[in-house]
Amino acid sequence: MANCKEILNLIPLYADNVLAESEKDMVRRHIDSCKKCKQEFQFMTSIVSTAAELPEISVPDDFHKKLIAKAAVSARRKRTKRLSLYKQIGTVAAVAAVFALCVVSFGNMEKQPNIATNPDDYIVETPKASENPVSIIVKDEDTSEENRTDISKELSKEAVKFQKSISKKTTPSAEQKEDIDNTTPILKNPSTAEVAGSNTHPDISGATSGASAVMEEEIARYTVATVVVTENMSEQVTNILSSYEKDDIGYKVSDINTVIRSLAELGVTVEAKICDNIMNNYIIVED
């Protein structure tokens, strides 16, 4: 038999008819026999029904109008924000597209076929011996700027071949000497023995095509220093130059500035010129 305390706790839900069947039966049997619990049940159901009958509070008169106006403002703000976002997305997309285009273009530049592996694209004319033997005329079908670097590589190979051919001769040919003599002198005063020489690309003179015209800007210049040696200094000069390789032209000197300084300190006359048509810095000793 359930006690009153237990029943009192079940009455609120019994009033809503949400108890399990067994609990419902227990409560019904109890309140049928217990006056106090029956009164409690009546009190509870009255509270519930009174709450349900509380008067409806009127909505303020301008409630609806004010709300719709606020909603319209909110909708406009949302639209403006969305448009602004679309603009930003559009801008970002445009920038990304330009960037992607640059990346693709740059990638294509690097992927250009190596001219060295496709020599048939180019016509290389090796000059005849009676003509200027050091000139290499290159006619390049593709004169685009991207190919400058690859053209220079091909020309380097040609220049190396040429160098090997001239090294077989015992003395410089008349044409070679003339080329050396006729190049622009940049140094006569031995005290200022700083002479620049760069060793990047072989010299190509007389080039006429667009690509080789571009190549002229990248032509390396080598220095030829002519040293006039007196008898008493001959041995000292020879000592300085003995560690350098000598060929038909003269002593091949990589660190020509240092050597010219050393020779100048001896008091010898040094005449240096920047020359085209040679492949190294040279010191030529004249008695």
Place this chain on the structure above:
Amino acid sequence: MTDEIKLIKRIKHGDMEAFSQLVAIYEKKAFNFAYRMLHDYGEAEDATQEAFLKVFDKIDTFNGKSSFSTWFFTVLNNLCLDMLRKRSRSAGAVSLNQTTTEDDEYELQVEDNSPGPYEQLQKKNAKEVLEQALTLISDEHRAVIVMREINEMEYEEIAQILGVSLGTVKSRISRARLALRKILEESKELFI
């Protein structure tokens, strides 16, 4: 497709007339819920407007898994509870008495310095006494009483709005009614 769902679809496409119609369907019930929770006309208007604007702003997120009513009253109930908490904080220090219940639910009993509930009740009629008693029970108890007795919501919907189990709703309603009954003891003769 129900009329309500059609309205919501139109609102998603920016139809303000559809929103106006939806407001008209819910504004009375919503306002009364807010008033019974807050017992303040101005605050009830603010809370109800804010709830409508919130659902309007987020209408695109409504996927129809629950009913619009459930979603809307969840927003409104939370807004009312927030306002009540702010009101409690600004009213002065409160002491919180937490007790665990059978279903491990913490029950907050907010005490303040005002006169006790029995002294406050004016013996006029049952409805006026009940209205006053409603202001004296806890916010969480008031919410379930208003949803169940005044808005006539089913237990399942109340569980969805509160985000709790059906068992917890039953337990909470039972305790809320017993709390009301305790406050109304002195005025029992008005009810039976």
